[in-house]
Amino acid sequence: LERRCPVKTMRLSLSEGERLVPLLESSPLHSSMKVYNLVFEAESFLYKLIRRITATLVHIAKGQMTVQDVLNRFDCPPDYYDSQLPTTLKPNGLFLSEVKYNEQDFLNPPLFKRDDPTVDDLDIVTMGMQEEEDDDDINDQQLNSKMMVSR
Structure with a gap:
């Protein structure tokens, strides 16, 4: 049987979010922290795909990677990477909020x-x-x- 890629099109939206749990006490570290919502929509997902994409976005935001670095990854197989970035994020802070599906499927x-x-x-x-x-x-x-x- 022919192998097919399960991921064809993905929609990603980024928005400023709200804390899931309110802060009990005021803390300079936590009060300045921004929360973002990343919403991924696709028909299917590869293993750890969301964690890897999110890690890439975090590395770009921190200045550890550039958009060109990401494009270079598409041109070059993983065995030849000069850098260990992007990493796979730990699941902390990431959660599944909703699953949408067509009942007819x-x-x-x-x-x-x-x-x-x-x-x-x-x-x-x-x-x-x-x-x-x-x-x-x-x-x-x-x-x-x-x-x-x-x-």
Whole structure:
């Protein structure tokens, strides 16, 4: 089967946010801290994708990376990076706030739609499953005959 990239288009919005928990006491460190909301919208996500994108934005904001550094990463495989940046952020401070989905995608998955270009692959999978079931029947028969002998 052909491998396909699950991420096609992503929408990212950045806005100044509010604290989730109000400060109990006034602190110069915390009172000057700004909170931002990053909202990522996509049909699917790769493992740790959000944490890596967020880390990249933080490194750019701190002046540790430039936009050109990010563009260079797209041109050069990871084995040849001169820098360890961007890192993957720890999950602290990041949370899932909402999942939106189209109910029809769950009731009628794309794999079973007739207009899906991979529908021919379904026949291959079904045939493979049938062969496995036939093998299981043979194994069951062998097991039953061995059980009969052992009684």
